Amino acid sequence: MTAVLTLEAVSYHFPGHPTPALQSVSLSISAGRRIVVLGRNGAGKSTLLLVASGIVRPQQGRVWLHGAPVDYSRSGLRRLRQHVGLVMQSPDDQLFSASVWQDMSFGPLNLGLSAEEARQAVQEAAVLCDVTDLLDRPTHALSGGQKARVALAGVLAMRPQCLLVDEVTAGLDLWARQQVVRVFDRLVVAGGTVVLATHDLVLARRWADLVVVLHEGRIVAVASPAEVWADPALRALIAPSEAWEEP
Known part of the structure; x- marks a missing residue:
């Protein structure tokens, strides 16, 4: 698949924080995918999305859009937002x-x-x-x-x-979550890609076709939900054991 968006060895460190938010993160995002980003609080999920969207410029590494490096000028960011x-x-x-x-x-x-x-x-x-x-x-x-x-x-x-x-589904009731996920599905069916950072393990397992696991600002796995759920070491990095118990 041709990558829509590519992060190449991206790093970012917020001023005043003791550790980097992202450390040499590389990720290729192709069209037509349901991607979920998992990790504990502080793993770097939100920063990953901020960098990928161009809101935060990486201090190291590069972001590529359709094979061309992202231009952080006003016109370049307008193109990225398209x-x-x-x-x-x-x-x-x-x-x-x-x-x-x-x-x-x-x-x-x-x-x-x-x-x-x-x-x-x-x-x-x-x-x-x-x-x-x-x-x-x-x-x-x-x-x-x-x-x-x-x-x-x-x-x-x-x-x-x-x-x-x-985390757009956080705090929503069941009906509202289902409505939002239906929108995601419509977008993917039309050829788009959705990258969802979430703590909702039930949604991640049932909806994603690819899971990205972040830990301390690094990507430690890019795999199918089945592979992640079958790996106790990965599960321990994502959430405490009780969080994996489905209702």
Whole structure:
């Protein structure tokens, strides 16, 4: 498979932190994949997504988009955002406009789409995420599940090929989680890729076709869920033993 996004020996160290957040991380992300990133708190999952999305520039190593190194100029990052979208852990960190329509249209307009092109992109994303009935609602009046789907729709309105998702299902009820996962599935069926950082082991096992295991800022395994679940050493790096007991 041709890689959409490639991280090559990427390292990043936040100022004031005693240890690096990422240490020589290399990862190839191909089209049409359901990828889950697992690891304990502090393993580097969120930083991996920030680097892959271009929000954080690696201090060492390189990020490649479709075989070309990412350009961190304004125009280069705009090109990256046309292909790679990031959904943050908290929708409140992502929703900033007064209405759902304004929030969802901001990204497409910022990419240079015309008003009509942006309107079409918003409508398509709203249908995909089942939020068409929310377009005229104020963002502050949404429920937690609605905010999660609207934040996701706002990113999808920019039509990324690769969607990076940071713990978006955390704190949602079962129905809301299922709605979000359905959106992921629709995107993958259409040829896109979803990279989901999560602590939800049940979702990871049932949904992913590839699991990336992070530990102390390093990738220690890239394998199928079956291979990860069968390896006690890997399981111990991801979560305590009681977390693996499915209800």
